[in-house]
Amino acid sequence: MAGSPRRAAGRRLQLPLLCLLLQGATAILFAVFVRYNPETDAALWHSGNRSSSDNEFYFRYPSFQDVHVMVCVGFGFLMAFLQRYGFSSVGFTFLLAAFALQWSTLIQGFFHSLHGGHIHVGVQSMINADFCAAAVLISFGAVLGKTGPAQLLLVALLEVLLFGVNEFVLLSLLGVKDAGGSMTIHTFGAYFGLVLSRVLYRPHLEKSKHRQGSIYHSDLFAMIGTIFLWTFWPSFNSAPTMLGDGQHRTTLNTYYSLTASTLSTFALSALVGEHGRLDMVHIQNAALAGGVVVGTSGEMMLTPFGALAAGFLAGTVSTLGYKFFTPVLEAKFKLQDTCGVHNLHGMPGVLGALLGVLVAGLATHEAYGDGLGSVFPLVAEGQRSATAQAMYQLFGLLVTLTFASVGGGLGGLLLRLPFLDPPPDSQCYEDRIYWEVPGELKDEAQGSLRAEETDTRA
């Protein structure tokens, strides 16, 4: 009893203090390090004597905006399928994205765009920061409903750092290609989140089981997320690729892959469903696996048929994963994966990496012509054979799995620090702990908060 008021006061202060601390720190680092790049700075741009229409803004900003919608609207609403966790799904997505965008601007900037001691920022750094935020939100999906906002911010602090290191190792040190992030975003985010969730395993989570499902309207809100993700995924995979044919081809491949994963998801969902009924969980998630699976190979000469085949496979694996693999993961491996990120981002991400190995290994001068240099510069320059590039791609996957697993483990240990008050087992997937919930639920909320006090004291 004695600790209870102090504990309540602590919880009250944890989130605000952490937000203020993190914001203060990034602001100071911004003041010291972050500068407009030559495309954004008035003096530098105008000293260049270039036409306005050459500014990179016009080639990348529309794609950036689509990515930005995916990160904020797409991920936020996709996770709003839980019946009583919509405020947290959408709200914490918002909070995590805001912090991750700032923090990854710094981390990625240190690794990728340090010029004379300053980090240069522009539309490309905005795209990169959104990509990093996407990985953080994927991990969030694995622990959705089981962690508080202060915990999530701390994990993001760690994850953004490791994301930056892993990305640097792959793209800069190993010369791996991964424009749409099958490895750096999806595989990394998924396995980070899964290991995190494993470390935070809750044996008595069934106490919140009644809140773990959706209701009719929450499923429709989630479909807002799904459809925006599906629609804009071609922009996601193409946002950072080479200009011209590179962006063009990537959008086309992603578009075809997504149509195929949608058809295979409907097919498989009905096939394995009771009475042949479709399952909203599959449609909301597995239909998107086609975007994940061409994250690495989308910019390559995958061919339209290759895109269809890849998407079809990804939708199939993802749907079967939701149906058969997720229950096993929880029962046998103590892995509670709220959104099934293993099925949407984990397995399709690994498949996408392997597809990248295959397509890179098949790259020839004949197929790419003079465009080989823009897709595989090291191969075009003769520093590597296509087979060697394929091996580097494969090694990149292993590096990513390692960083993700170690990172998720560290994150889990961090979150087990006792003063980081997680929701009790009986109050998971519940907005009322963190949010003022409007009137209709008030009585129930108070009842439940009393229950919670009992629960935490026990």
Added chain:
Amino acid sequence: MAGSPRRAAGRRLQLPLLCLLLQGATAILFAVFVRYNPETDAALWHSGNRSSSDNEFYFRYPSFQDVHVMVCVGFGFLMAFLQRYGFSSVGFTFLLAAFALQWSTLIQGFFHSLHGGHIHVGVQSMINADFCAAAVLISFGAVLGKTGPAQLLLVALLEVLLFGVNEFVLLSLLGVKDAGGSMTIHTFGAYFGLVLSRVLYRPHLEKSKHRQGSIYHSDLFAMIGTIFLWTFWPSFNSAPTMLGDGQHRTTLNTYYSLTASTLSTFALSALVGEHGRLDMVHIQNAALAGGVVVGTSGEMMLTPFGALAAGFLAGTVSTLGYKFFTPVLEAKFKLQDTCGVHNLHGMPGVLGALLGVLVAGLATHEAYGDGLGSVFPLVAEGQRSATAQAMYQLFGLLVTLTFASVGGGLGGLLLRLPFLDPPPDSQCYEDRIYWEVPGELKDEAQGSLRAEETDTRA
């Protein structure tokens, strides 16, 4: 009784097998026929010695993305107004779009971009495929709630084919202008769907009447669809027009037309409503008629005033159609048009075609200057007079109405094949036949499925 389990098994397998079959077939056709076009292919693009910024991607992709949102988010949520059919509205939109995009890439490719035996694809083919998907979804609106997903896929198989033929006849053989598809998309989709619905007339549909309306939140979900359609319609009509002034002018005309159809819809809805109250059905639908009505003439020198007048007329006709004509269609012509596509796409589409006749007939060298060649190439080259162009436009409308009606009729006969299990009259507009519906409705669902069994046995 004896057939019941077999029948259930059949229903269970129909959708998955059809999805797999169709996907398999399009994948094989893709492997044989579909290739990257010179703007998308690494070797071809880089052999061209062109600047990245010349790639068509940068001129069309932002418009494509808006169209893509309209097709997936817009149509899907617009149809989610039904109280118990939101999963199907959004989900089957998703399924139909995914299939139609693949299939129409092939059909339109055969007609429009066959080069040396290969179909060339790029951003333009993506836009065209989305346009075809839009027509399929318009037809879906007429039979919404009364057909199953396997039936819908079969209809789409036929409709995409006929859409491609009709589009080829109009644009390539007749030299008709119809960038935003007043004829090829809206008129075609609407009358295809209406004839389809007529053939599938259900005399006892009143058994599902209690599910035919909206509830408060389903109307708000539908407004998501409406507002995205309204916002992005300028991109829809302009996506395939000539670059430069063509796209620019089309967006402007569409924008003005939509503001006017919105004002006339509010005016008429309040005027004919009980106690002067507005009707959500009108606002959700008729306010969009301004986009439909300038689908043909939007790229022409319609003038801003012309756009306002056209939009005003379309909103008026559409609202009055919902109020007075739809009940007559059902009572006298046995035409059950769930979403009122006759009012949103049928009449405004025909009006738009006629407006195109008028504006084309008034085209002069004086008004278009050297731009005449990009809007009416045959007139500019002296092969046709403006009046002749107008006559061709009119003939294009008749051709479209013919193809749409014959196609809808064939589609209806196809769907009456006995093994294509439609929902019984008492289970129309009901998600539970096709979807696992979350907990809150479970008991009711089971009761209702028992009722359904009785119903189908009877």
Added chain:
Amino acid sequence: MAGSPRRAAGRRLQLPLLCLLLQGATAILFAVFVRYNPETDAALWHSGNRSSSDNEFYFRYPSFQDVHVMVCVGFGFLMAFLQRYGFSSVGFTFLLAAFALQWSTLIQGFFHSLHGGHIHVGVQSMINADFCAAAVLISFGAVLGKTGPAQLLLVALLEVLLFGVNEFVLLSLLGVKDAGGSMTIHTFGAYFGLVLSRVLYRPHLEKSKHRQGSIYHSDLFAMIGTIFLWTFWPSFNSAPTMLGDGQHRTTLNTYYSLTASTLSTFALSALVGEHGRLDMVHIQNAALAGGVVVGTSGEMMLTPFGALAAGFLAGTVSTLGYKFFTPVLEAKFKLQDTCGVHNLHGMPGVLGALLGVLVAGLATHEAYGDGLGSVFPLVAEGQRSATAQAMYQLFGLLVTLTFASVGGGLGGLLLRLPFLDPPPDSQCYEDRIYWEVPGELKDEAQGSLRAEETDTRA
């Protein structure tokens, strides 16, 4: 009793007649005055011998579309937080936007793009018109739920006019910089709405108090608005700035500012909330203050750190405003501000104007190089010192506050005309007065309409 049927008939006719009258008037003015500009007109563009890729369309249209989504989807759904006013929030937003876009095309055209007696329109005029519509919708937020649609249209008629005058005085006469409209849009819209609301003060509004809050799902609908506003705000502030580095820099500053306002909003909301709980009202609104606060200075060399600091301050002030200032405004100043526009647009708008004063005053040739001319042409040309520019900026704020207050006052007097039937105190925040509300609420609606009759007769 005698007047009641006539009154009902009057109400029934007021909205339709006003819509038709306004549409007729703008259509005539369009016919007389509005013409395609040289980038949109077929003859003029093709006489220019320019490449299609030079058309301004390709530099501004993607930004325009984002702004258009913000105005229609963003504002509409943001205001849909009220439990029984979703139809009106989204629907009247739609109606007001449609009218304001037409009317402001005329008003802004008279002031800014009159060429030879004709108003020239194109993508720039579409952006400007959407900006004016945004100001109208901000004012709408202050009186949301307390005015009818006919009243709102009349106010918009006046507000668009004054918006145009104020904008002309600031941008053209005073040479003030305000690309993203901290002054012209946010400050103007907010104080216009606040004075309007003050004049329409309702002492017995507590009769509708039970409808003034949100419910769980209405808060999620509102979050759709919030997240789209948040995501697209960089496009809003940059849509009308100079091409090249100007647009690029503005998006970057806005993006950073919004991340900081989000973090400070979460921090402050939890800090001042009961039991440390977050308040959806804060998250939905104050998190956006970062976009408002850099509306003036976003195109300037604010620096990334400056953007973070500004956003942080705006989120803080806005959240504290919702918590502590709004109740005082109502209790002491009789100011009923439904959406808290004072906190989201008023205070952050004034702060943004003052930030513009500061950043303009610090402008040097060293910081801007040859780009000084595109941000501060009068300073670059030597007609003004940076300090003088700062003073003009400050004067612009005062002018805006004056126009807004006088305008809001006039608007209020206009709306107190007795024949403009406002909803009675007991029927505020209630869709059923203006809309056919679907079945589930019908009985209640009839009961409530009887209550309303009693109320209005009393």
